[in-house]
Amino acid sequence: ERRAANDRLMPDVKGDGIAKADLIIEVVPENPEIKASVYADCESRMKKGAILATNTSSILLQTLRKTLKNPQQFCGIHFFNPVAKMPLVEMISHDQLDPKVAKRVLGFINAIDKLPLPVKSAPGFLVNRALTPYMVEAFLAYSEGVKPELIDKVMEDFGMPMGPIELADTVGLDVGLHVAKVLQRDLKRATPDAPDWLEKLVEQKKLGKKTGQGIYKWVNGKAKKQKTDDQPPVGLADRLILPMLNAIADCMDEGLIEDNDAADAGMIFGTGFAPFTGGPINYAQKRGIDEIVEKLTALEEKYGKRFAVSKGWKKLR
Secondary structure (H helix, E strand, C coil), X not given: CXXXXXXXXXXXXXXXXXXXXXXXXXXXXXXXXHHHHHHHHHHHHCCCCCEEEECCCCCCHHHHHHHCCCHHHEEEEEECCCCCCCCEEEEEECCCCCHHHHHHHHHHHHHCCCEEEEEECCCCCCHHHHHHHHHHHHHHHHHCCCCHHHHHHHHHHHCCXXXXXXXXXXXXXXXXXXXXXXXXXXXXXXXCCCCHHHHHHHHCCCCECCCCECCCEEECCEEECCCCCCCCCCCHHHHHHHXXXXXXXXXXXXXXXXXXXXXXXXXXXXXXXXXXXXXXXXXXXXXXHHHHHHHHHHHHHHHCHHHXXXXXXXXXX
């Protein structure tokens, strides 16, 4: 299978194949100026009716489309790492996208055996919008002296495939820091600054799994964790998981996702959110929205406005 896959690849450094392509997916650094230069080159060579897509994880399509001649042919196709194993692909739309183009892109995602999740363009889309406050809260708990192994264990016991610290190291601390800064800049919700130690790790190129050192040391692709008999602080699980649920409620309030089932499926297949719960919204509704709101209110009183109750919970009752 690997040989067959390699045989299908056609290196094209000069981009001569652009003129023949039905779909072109841009995967360059998260810099609007770099992306704009790529788009200008592509649009000058694309055939009529071809689709241009971006794999951006955080930049608004409303920003990226500004220099395009044909924004109606432009959308987001956001894959998740590792691409071979992660079934979800976010299909990002915007208000100038031709519905026929959106339909073609959804067909393409299905054709490559992935699960498409239609999402409207907004900061972080769905998955990163939900994951980031979860990981940032884990960073803050770590800053307060809670051991990373303990933070991870609490969420693994909840049902997550890995805890938020290991997840951040796996994704890349540089990627997590970048997305956190973008969301802090673009969201109306109060969001805390990234800890100084995170900035320093990124400056030192200690980015996690890909460099062998992040918050954890990595050996042969596995995080080296210290055994601990410590007990987690009371309420740590809620402190970590409720910001994620609150962000999803914000997304529902803003109409970014079609319905509750789509949001639940997106989080299960895009993040591994504890599958036995049926997804974050299903979990919240079974637990009781009133209890979720009560816990968030208590967390806001203790930690600040980043826990302010989303207006979206009213729609989810």
